[in-house]
Amino acid sequence: xxxxxxxxxxxxxxxxxxxxxxxxxxxxxxxxxxxxxxxxxxxxxxxxxxxxxxxxxxxxxxxxxxxxxxxxxxxxxxxxxxxxxxxxxxxxxxxxxxxxxxxxxxxxxxxxxxxxxxxxxxxxxxxxxxxxxxxxxxxxxxxxxxxxxxxxxxxxxxxxxxxxxxxxxxxxxxxxxxxxxxxxxxxxxxxxxxxxxxxxxxxxxxxxxxxxxxxxxxxxxxxxxxxxxxxxxxxxxxxxxxxxxxxxxxxxxxxxxxxxxxxxxxxxxxxxxxxxxxxxxxxxxxxxxxxxxxxxxxxxxxxxxxxxxxxxxxxxxxxxxxxxxxxxxxxxxxxxxxxxxxxxxxxxxxxxxxxxxxxxxxxxxxxxxxxxxxxxxxxxxxxxxxxxxxxxxxxxxxxxxxxxxxxxxxxxxxxxxxxxxxxxxxxxxxxxxxxxxxxxxxxxxxxxxxxxxxxxxxxxxxxxxxxxxxxxxxxxxxxxxxxxxxxxxxxxxxxxxxxxxxxxxxxxxxxxxxxx
Amino acid sequence: xxxxxxxxxxxxxxxxxxxxxxxxxxxxxxxxxxxxxxxxxxxxxxxxxxxxxxxxxxxxxxxxxxxxxxxxxxxxxxxxxxxxxxxxxxxxxxxxxxxxxxxxxxxxxxxxxxxxxxxxxxxxxxxxxxxxxxxxxxxxxxxxxxxxxxxxxxxxxxxxxxxxxxxxxxxxxxxxxxxxxxxxxxxxxxxxxxxxxxxxxxxxxxxxxxxxxxxxxxxxxxxxxxxxxxxxxxxxxxxxxxxxxxxxxxxxxxxxxxxxxxxxxxxxxxxxxxxxxxxxxxxxxxxxxxxxxxxxxxxxxxxxxxxxxxxxxxxxxxxxxxxxxxxxxxxxxxxxxxxxxxxxxxxxxxxxxxxxxxxxxxxxxxxxxx
Numbered sequence: 001x002x003x004x005x006x007x008x009x010x011x012x013x014x015x016x017x018x019x020x021x022x023x024x025x026x027x028x029x030x031x032x033x034x035x036x037x038x039x040x041x042x043x044x045x046x047x048x049x050x051x052x053x054x055x056x057x058x059x060x061x062x063x064x065x066x067x068x069x070x071x072x073x074x075x076x077x078x079x080x081x082x083x084x085x086x087x088x089x090x091x092x093x094x095x096x097x098x099x100x101x102x103x104x105x106x107x108x109x110x111x112x113x114x115x116x117x118x119x120x121x122x123x124x125x126x127x128x129x130x131x132x133x134x135x136x137x138x139x140x141x142x143x144x145x146x147x148x149x150x151x152x153x154x155x156x157x158x159x160x161x162x163x164x165x166x167x168x169x170x171x172x173x174x175x176x177x178x179x180x181x182x183x184x185x186x187x188x189x190x191x192x193x194x195x196x197x198x199x200x201x202x203x204x205x206x207x208x209x210x211x212x213x214x215x216x217x218x219x220x221x222x223x224x225x226x227x228x229x230x231x232x233x234x235x236x237x238x239x240x241x242x243x244x245x246x247x248x249x250x251x252x253x254x255x256x257x258x259x260x261x262x263x264x265x266x267x268x269x270x271x272x273x274x275x276x277x278x279x280x281x282x283x284x285x286x287x288x289x290x291x292x293x294x295x296x297x298x299x300x301x302x303x304x305x306x307x308x309x310x311x312x313x314x315x316x317x318x319x320x321x322x323x324x325x326x327x328x329x330x331x332x333x334x335x336x337x338x339x340x341x342x343x344x345x346x347x348x349x350x351x352x353x354x355x356x357x358x359x360x361x362x363x364x365x366x367x368x369x370x371x372x373x374x375x376x377x378x379x380x381x382x383x384x385x386x387x388x389x390x391x392x393x394x395x396x397x398x399x400x401x402x403x404x405x406x407x408x409x410x411x412x413x414x415x416x417x418x419x420x421x422x423x424x425x426x427x428x429x430x431x432x433x434x435x436x437x438x439x440x441x442x443x444x445x446x447x448x449x450x451x452x453x454x455x456x457x458x459x460x461x462x463x464x465x466x467x468x469x470x471x472x473x474x475x476x477x478x479x480x481x482x483x484x485x486x487x488x489x490x491x492x493x494x495x496x497x498x499x500x501x502x503x504x505x506x507x508x509x510x511x512x513x514x515x516x
Numbered sequence: 517x518x519x520x521x522x523x524x525x526x527x528x529x530x531x532x533x534x535x536x537x538x539x540x541x542x543x544x545x546x547x548x549x550x551x552x553x554x555x556x557x558x559x560x561x562x563x564x565x566x567x568x569x570x571x572x573x574x575x576x577x578x579x580x581x582x583x584x585x586x587x588x589x590x591x592x593x594x595x596x597x598x599x600x601x602x603x604x605x606x607x608x609x610x611x612x613x614x615x616x617x618x619x620x621x622x623x624x625x626x627x628x629x630x631x632x633x634x635x636x637x638x639x640x641x642x643x644x645x646x647x648x649x650x651x652x653x654x655x656x657x658x659x660x661x662x663x664x665x666x667x668x669x670x671x672x673x674x675x676x677x678x679x680x681x682x683x684x685x686x687x688x689x690x691x692x693x694x695x696x697x698x699x700x701x702x703x704x705x706x707x708x709x710x711x712x713x714x715x716x717x718x719x720x721x722x723x724x725x726x727x728x729x730x731x732x733x734x735x736x737x738x739x740x741x742x743x744x745x746x747x748x749x750x751x752x753x754x755x756x757x758x759x760x761x762x763x764x765x766x767x768x769x770x771x772x773x774x775x776x777x778x779x780x781x782x783x784x785x786x787x788x789x790x791x792x793x794x795x796x797x798x799x800x801x802x803x804x805x806x807x808x809x810x811x812x813x814x815x816x817x818x819x820x821x822x823x824x825x826x827x828x829x830x831x832x833x834x835x836x837x838x839x840x841x842x843x844x845x846x847x848x849x850x851x852x853x854x855x856x857x858x859x860x861x862x863x864x865x866x867x868x869x870x871x872x873x874x875x876x877x878x879x880x881x882x883x884x885x886x
Contacts, residue, residue, distance in 0.1 A: 183881065190879065199878035204852050211882075218870035219882045411668045414567045414675060438843050440852070477570045490679075 009428035012076040013487030019070055020506045023060040079430040085457045088432025090401040090446035091234055093264045093286035101352045105345040115340040119325045126324035129317045132351045136301045140280055141273025144309035146302045147342040152261045155281035155300025157192040159257045161334040162311040163226050164196045176225035182211050185230035187436050189259050209237035209391035216248055224254040234436055236398035246276035263287040264450055265370050265400030268363025279304045288350035299346030313337045368451035369400045376449045377402050379462045385469040386412055390441045401448035403441050410443045415472035415479045417443040423482035427464040518575035518678040521624030523615045525631035526583035526607055528557040528655040560654035560667045561630035565592055567671025571678035578624055580615040609638045616642035623647050626677055628670060633657040633692040640690045640709045648685045649711045661688040661811030662713050673714050686731045687758040688713040688811055691820040707756050707774040707820035734842040737877040739766035751797050752779045752804050756821050759808035776823045791825045798831035805837045814849035818857030826860035834867055840874040846881055854885035
């Protein structure tokens with residue numbers, strides 16, 4: 001173990017109340033001049049009676065400095081990818097998002113575009129969409145791409161919608177009612193087809209970490225509409241018989257949809273087409289370096305074969321040799337998944353990222369991500385007490401991420417994965433990702449050291465894990481009572497089983513607390 | 517402050533190492549001692565209780581005298597109160613039951629017991645569904661779905677509760693073999709009842725993720741899907757246990773929790789049927805079976821449901837069997853594998869292969885049966 005660099009870290013604490021609670025009646029951020037005199041009429045009277053509010057909206061009333069201060073304080077209380085070594089959040093591909101790309105999307109030429117502008121005044125963005133579609137065709141090996149889906153889950157949904165439409169078109173929608181997936185694919189690979197009315201059959205892994213071809217053959221048949229499969233699975237295990245899987249489904253008449261959300265270890269190495277996929281999707285806000293969440297938003301590249309192009313969401317962007325234009329036509333299309341062309345800020349960032357790297361650069365991304373993960377894996381398995389890797393005996397290799405288990409640590413010391421997670425905050429790391437549902441690996445931990453992290457970054461993270469697990473064996477109370485470097489220690493763990501307990505707006509909060 | 521009930525069955529497990537297949541009854545116990553058996557339940561219980569040491573300020577153990585719990589608490593320095601005193605040094609099933617009743621009266625927030633299926637039966641008979649219960653596996657026979665995977669897992673559930681986290685629970689089956697028959701090479705398991713077991717004791721983490729359906733919710737979804745797919749004219753034999761009976765609850769029909777009921781066209785046509793009755797219906801070719809595996813074990817047939825005899829199962833065939841299970845129960849089964857042990861190897865072979873286990877509304881898991 002190298003010398004531990006434990007930072008003297010403490011989370012910010014502002015004790016900041018909800019902005020509604022800071023409201024001072026009468027306070028204003030902007031005082032608008034009275035327009036009545038110039039307009040000759042009270043502006044309110046120009047609004048049709050049916051559109052007028054009966055009462056004023058209950059908005060917080062604050063001046064600009066108070067508003068700015070409030071949100072800056074909240075931002076300080078938040079740990080984000082840009083100022084923590086965000087290795088722990090596996091399956092999310094937390095990589096560096098180049099800041100120069102923010103200049104492109106904040107450029108008024110893009111920021112002030114209106115989606116209803118005539119095509120001839122928006123040739124630039126249409127060209128970006130068109131060109132990036134050509135790039136994504138090359139990366140996937142498939143024949144047509146839509147960027148309309150506003151996130152990975154919606155990308156899978158969009159593919160499920162295309163699949164449904166495909167079977168309707170063939171007149172077999174009533175027969176082809178079942179989707180096959182694997183329990184270690186992303187849960188949305190089950191949920192999205194279910195939303196489209198398909199039944200779902202999930203395959204469980206064997207001792208080698210992926211399902212057997214026998215299990216697949218046992219459930220495939222004339223009812224099979226298709227298979228939705230993530231590869232590598234959530235665990236970083238690559239299913240080496242994926243082509244056999246696809247062949248079995250194809251022989252039964254079904255289509256293959258590849259979930260390429262976890263693509264970071266495959267750039268330049270594996271394409272959806274060679275796997276035999278008919279459809280796939282990528283998350284531009286993950287492997288393609290457009291940021292997640294607050295600076296987001298998300299965007300999926302939905303890629304399909306030529307046969308399925310007519311089902312893609314509309315509109316599509318086309319090029320007639322001279323100019324780019326928006327094509328709304330498409331009677332077979334699934335219609336709109338989302339408004340307009342999708343999250344174009346994500347498309348611009350991803351386009352810039354790909355162009356800055358080129359073909360060789362992209363392959364280097366995957367190779368570095370795999371190298372980083374394997375370096376980390378070696379250290380973790382050799383040096384962190386009480387940790388193990390599932391299916392390690394039969395499947396010792398991993399690509400870009402690993403699902404570890406703290407089961408031994410937990411049995412030896414009573415310190416659970418969740419306790420380790422709490423203590424990591426004391427080292428200045430954000431919470432790690434445990435696992436998608438259901439937890440078939442006990443006490444799970446899924447880190448993903450993408451290509452953005454240096455050897456020193458990885459060492460700092462692993463050293464913290466080593467120290468925490470040593471403490472678990474020598475002073476378990478210390479880990480069980482963590483975190484110490486946060487404004488609050490442990491929150492009571494609670495969960496909502498009943499939707500009526502859910503409270504996502506101020507209005508509902510007041511109602512649930514008897515204030516309204 | 518967690519009121520933790522604790523009952524150690526000091527003699528549980530003594531028959532196992534000396535190949536006696538259980539320790540029910542005084543004669544067997546004497547024989548076990550003769551063969552050199554040593555008490556193990558206390559050791560297992562200690563492993564569980566050690567998980568609670570960091571939480572000793574936020575709990576009090578309510579337990580029985582001496583080796584039934586008191587000694588252990590004193591050894592580990594856990595605060596404890598005695599609620600039952602065994603009359604003599606040799607404890608019996610009656611002591612387990614009396615201690616359990618005393619703990620249900622308090623009532624304990626959770627009752628931990630160290631033992632096997634026999635102990636589970638005694639506890640179940642005394643407390644029923646009055647308080648949540650969890651078994652520390654320490655017996656020879658661990659067929660019931662009321663045990664944690666390991667003693668440490670059982671202790672961890674109590675630790676979670678001691679730290680103030682509320683836990684939901686679900687009804688789980690208590691089954692036990694008839695030991696005399698078992699010793700003679702016959703497996704004759706019976707379903708004795710159900711108890712309230714904290715959810716996912718072996719997969720604590722899953723409770724910490726919010727937003728997922730509870731087991732009760734999953735069973736409602738399963739029942740709704742089944743309801744839509746019941747075929748007119750067919751006779752559905754609904755197996756024992758609280759999961760399988762979800763369809764009876766959905767249809768508003770009375771049911772025998774520990775038996776097999778017959779449903780046709782959404783009506784109950786026979787309750788708690790025998791093997792003979794099933795065989796009669798099997799002859800019509802219209803019999804179908806709806807079963808749920810035993811949690812933690814994975815047995816579909818041959819444990820607690822001998823009405824489904826080899827000849828009945830052979831007549832219905834693998835395709836006539838619908839298996840349902842909440843996902844959490846599947847995960848509680850080692851290797852996620854179903855098992856059959858109906859008594860005839862030839863029929864067992866027919867029933868092996870993959871089942872599409874119904875886990876939700878239109879949601880199946882492909883699970884191997886070995």
